Amino acid sequence: MEDSAKQVMAGEEPVIVCREMNKWFGDFHVLRNLSLEVMPQEVLVIIGPSGSGKSTFIRCINRLEEHQDGTIIVDGIELSHDVQNIADIRRETGMVFQQFNLFPHLTVMDNISLAPMKVRHWARDRAEQRAMELLERVGIPEQAFKYPGQLSGGQQQRVAIARALAMEPKIMLFDEPTSALDPEMIKEVLDVMKELAESGMTMLVVTHEMGFAREVADRIIFMDMGRIVEQGPPENFFSPDIEHHPRTQEFLDQIL
Amino acid sequence: MQAPVETTTQNVLPAVFRDARILKGVAQLAFLVIVVLLMNNLSTRINTALDATNQTPNFEFLQNRAGFGIADSGDYSSSDRYIDAFRVGFVNTIRVVSLGLLATTLIGVLVGIFLLSSNFLLRTLSRAYVEVLRNTPVLLQIFAWFFVAIFALPTQQEAFAFPQEGIRSLPLLQYALSLVIILFIWQYTGGMRNPIWRTRVRQGGITIVLLVNLLGIVLVGSGSPIEFRPGIYISIKGVAIFELIPSASFGIWMVFVVIGIVAAAALWRYFGFLTESTGRPFPRTSYTMTAVIGFALLGWIIVGMRPTPSIISVVDEDDDRVVEMEYEDAFESGLLTIEQELAFTRQPLIFRPPTLDRRGRNIETGIEISPSYLAVFLGLVVYTSAFIAEIVRAGIQAVPKGQLEASRALGISQGEMLRLIILPQALRVIIPPMGNQYLNLAKNSSLAIAVAYTDIFQVTNTIINQSGQSVTGIIMIMLAYLSISLTISLGMNLVNQRFQLVTR
Ligand SMILES: Nc1ncnc2c1ncn2[C@@H]1O[C@H](COP(=O)(O)OP(=O)(O)OP(=O)(O)O)[C@@H](O)[C@H]1O
Ligand SMILES: [Mg+2]
Numbered sequence: 097m098e099d100s101a102k103q104v105m106a107g108e109e110p111v112i113v114c115r116e117m118n119k120w121f122g123d124f125h126v127l128r129n130l131s132l133e134v135m136p137q138e139v140l141v142i143i144g145p146s147g148s149g150k151s152t153f154i155r156c157i158n159r160l161e162e163h164q165d166g167t168i169i170v171d172g173i174e175l176s177h178d179v180q181n182i183a184d185i186r187r188e189t190g191m192v193f194q195q196f197n198l199f200p201h202l203t204v205m206d207n208i209s210l211a212p213m214k215v216r217h218w219a220r221d222r223a224e225q226r227a228m229e230l231l232e233r234v235g236i237p238e239q240a241f242k243y244p245g246q247l248s249g250g251q252q253q254r255v256a257i258a259r260a261l262a263m264e265p266k267i268m269l270f271d272e273p274t275s276a277l278d279p280e281m282i283k284e285v286l287d288v289m290k291e292l293a294e295s296g297m298t299m300l301v302v303t304h305e306m307g308f309a310r311e312v313a314d315r316i317i318f319m320d321m322g323r324i325v326e327q328g329p330p331e332n333f334f335s336p337d338i339e340h341h342p343r344t345q346e347f348l349d350q351i352l
Numbered sequence: 353m354q355a356p357v358e359t360t361t362q363n364v365l366p367a368v369f370r371d372a373r374i375l376k377g378v379a380q381l382a383f384l385v386i387v388v389l390l391m392n393n394l395s396t397r398i399n400t401a402l403d404a405t406n407q408t409p410n411f412e413f414l415q416n417r418a419g420f421g422i423a424d425s426g427d428y429s430s431s432d433r434y435i436d437a438f439r440v441g442f443v444n445t446i447r448v449v450s451l452g453l454l455a456t457t458l459i460g461v462l463v464g465i466f467l468l469s470s471n472f473l474l475r476t477l478s479r480a481y482v483e484v485l486r487n488t489p490v491l492l493q494i495f496a497w498f499f500v501a502i503f504a505l506p507t508q509q510e511a512f513a514f515p516q517e518g519i520r521s522l523p524l525l526q527y528a529l530s531l532v533i534i535l536f537i538w539q540y541t542g543g544m545r546n547p548i549w550r551t552r553v554r555q556g557g558i559t560i561v562l563l564v565n566l567l568g569i570v571l572v573g574s575g576s577p578i579e580f581r582p583g584i585y586i587s588i589k590g591v592a593i594f595e596l597i598p599s600a601s602f603g604i605w606m607v608f609v610v611i612g613i614v615a616a617a618a619l620w621r622y623f624g625f626l627t628e629s630t631g632r633p634f635p636r637t638s639y640t641m642t643a644v645i646g647f648a649l650l651g652w653i654i655v656g657m658r659p660t661p662s663i664i665s666v667v668d669e670d671d672d673r674v675v676e677m678e679y680e681d682a683f684e685s686g687l688l689t690i691e692q693e694l695a696f697t698r699q700p701l702i703f704r705p706p707t708l709d710r711r712g713r714n715i716e717t718g719i720e721i722s723p724s725y726l727a728v729f730l731g732l733v734v735y736t737s738a739f740i741a742e743i744v745r746a747g748i749q750a751v752p753k754g755q756l757e758a759s760r761a762l763g764i765s766q767g768e769m770l771r772l773i774i775l776p777q778a779l780r781v782i783i784p785p786m787g788n789q790y791l792n793l794a795k796n797s798s799l800a801i802a803v804a805y806t807d808i809f810q811v812t813n814t815i816i817n818q819s820g821q822s823v824t825g826i827i828m829i830m831l832a833y834l835s836i837s838l839t840i841s842l843g844m845n846l847v848n849q850r851f852q853l854v855t856r
Contacts, residue, residue, distance in 0.1 A: 160757050180548050186763035197758035200853050201776045210772065211762035217631040245853060256758075263762060
């Protein structure tokens with residue numbers, strides 16, 4: 097299925113640029129010479145074996161981890177030690193975590209409207225109205241005044257997506273959003289993500305859901321030992337006719 | 353195939369005796385009967401024994417003359433009754449416990465935050481503080497304060513005085529102006545949206561003002577000369593602090609203060625409402641502070657405009673004659689009695705520095721804090737603060753890292769993350785063990801007896817020794833501590849309820 101809403105225009109500026117990026121945890125070289133460009137509205141799925149640095153990579157993009165070498169430019173802003181730049185970039189990127197990380201002491205409504213009010217300085221009415229719209233979009237408007245502890249995992253993750261969207265980010269980062277969910281809840285979260293991709297959001301998704309990758313991704317990145325080993329559109333990536341890098345082949349053999 | 357399940361053929365007891373609820377009820381009843389019997393037996397034995405020595409427990413003896421003096425006692429004297437002595441002891445315990453809880457919380461929370469500091473020196477020092485203090489007995493620490501720290505202080509004649517006595521010149525007007533400029537900068541920048549620039553402008557502005565001040569002192573030097581009188585003395589006899597005595601016009605001034613506080617509360621709510629409805633942050637802390645301080649100052653000035661009598665009769669020092677003289681002259685030469693001064697002064701509060709009596713031994717005016725009180729207070733506060741610091745550290749660390757990452761990813765600032773995300777979650781871990789430490793401090797205050805601080809325990813001990821009423825005395829001590837502990841528990845439970853999480 098081809099989505100008509102999405103048009104990745106040629107000649108447009110990339111929204112994320114990583115050049116020769118390196119990161120160490122102490123002596124351990126986690127990310128090695130990573131270079132990557134992401135175009136607006138592109139959906140990137142990052143796969144790879146455990147410990148290959150997928151999480152570390154996307155966490156570098158909003159400065160939850162600090163890279164030591166190379167350049168990261170997000171929406172024209174270079175990520176450096178300048179706190180203003182970091183704040184600006186975080187305003188443009190939303191993130192969804194494996195463990196949801198909702199604020200347990202706040203209602204669903206407050207979870208979603210907190211950041212728009214405190215960071216974007218919206219009036220409460222506006223923030224709550226927006227929160228309600230987003231809850232409808234992710235399909236759980238009736239849960240608005242419950243606490244996270246009263247929701248199922250799938251519902252919590254959808255609230256987390258709504259919370260990230262409330263800041264109206266240009267880019268959404270997903271770090272294994274369905275890995276902590278029971279199988280019957282995975283679909284409800286993936287459906288929300290699919291809808292988001294169709295609406296033209298730029299997305300970087302770390303996931304083990306190959307069905308989602310095949311169906312929604314514009315490009316698949318395979319990482320191993322801190323490097324991008326191989327990348328390409330899903331048609332090529334999952335095609336049995338294409339010759340893969342031996343590491344990729346090994347990984348694909350295991351999961352497919 | 354399974355063998356058919358054996359039915360309860362050999363169980364001959366009727367169903368009532370197998371009902372778990374009934375069995376439990378019977379067991380509890382039996383236990384209660386045994387306890388009542390034992391207590392009854394015990395009290396009969398004690399009563400007979402005490403009757404034999406003519407010491408039957410009663411409460412009438414409390415009306416008898418106590419006949420012993422108490423060091424920290426206010427207006428109590430040895431001719432008062434036992435019940436008065438008991439009251440003095442209770443008040444003294446409350447004095448240590450209430451201020452102690454406040455101080456230990458402040459210090460404990462601060463040290464707890466220092467334990468998590470990224471500054472190596474601060475972290476190591478606070479770690480050492482905690483380890484040394486919580487691993488030594490509190491009694492030893494009270495002794496250390498009493499016999500080492502306080503005995504190292506100078507004698508009363510050479511007491512440390514703050515501020516040092518003398519006439520000094522300060523460029524007061526310049527200071528006042530600088531303060532106004534700083535307040536202005538602070539208020540103006542409160543509306544700035546970019547927090548980094550706000551901090552920069554504030555820091556820059558304040559630095560410039562301070563530099564100009566420094567330059568002014570270097571270039572111009574003096575201002576109006578001011579006479580300084582010491583307000584606090586610290587010596588081996590304890591601490592003496594100045595008194596502020598409300599004068600006749602205090603009531604009128606308080607009206608202004610109350611209006612200021614009400615106005616501040618209204619402003620606070622109004623700015624909160626504005627922020628909610630427009631999203632714009634308002635510097636409501638500084639506005640409300642300005643309202644409180646502004647009204648207090650205004651009131652002070654208006655009260656000061658009250659006319660004073662032009663002529664007043666005073667007793668001349670030299671020949672003990674009553675003379676009429678100008679109020680201003682009488683005031684200048686210090687001939688007014690304290691009553692006259694309180695009735696006619698222009699200030700709502702009179703500052704009275706601590707003074708010694710004629711023999712130079714006891715404090716005549718001012719508030720006196722005895723070395724015993726200091727030793728108990730410091731010992732309890734410092735010891736308990738080490739435990740509170742650990743509780744606070746653990747509470748903050750108990751907030752999952754994911755919470756911080758989620759806040760950062762949303763772009764929430766450090767300060768708001770602390771206030772809105774970390775604190776509410778840390779408090780629900782911190783409050784229950786904090787309540788235990790508060791109870792510990794209250795109960796440990798009975799160690800006051802070691803340095804002869806006259807708390808409830810020490811005083812009642814003396815009462816028991818004199819009257820022989822040991823059973824009554826012990827019951828009264830128990831009731832006193834019970835009432836303090838229950839008050840603390842009640843308070844902590846109320847606070848705790850506010851921070852419970854709602855889960856499924
Ligand atoms: N804070 C840290 N300190 C030290 N090492 C770390 C830290 N975080 C991650 N690592 C290491 O870096 C490597 C990459 O971790 P990362 O979490 O990015 O892997 P991943 O590809 O996301 O794996 P998974 O699929 O299991 O989530 C791992 O070997 C991990 O042990
Ligand atoms: Mg990971």
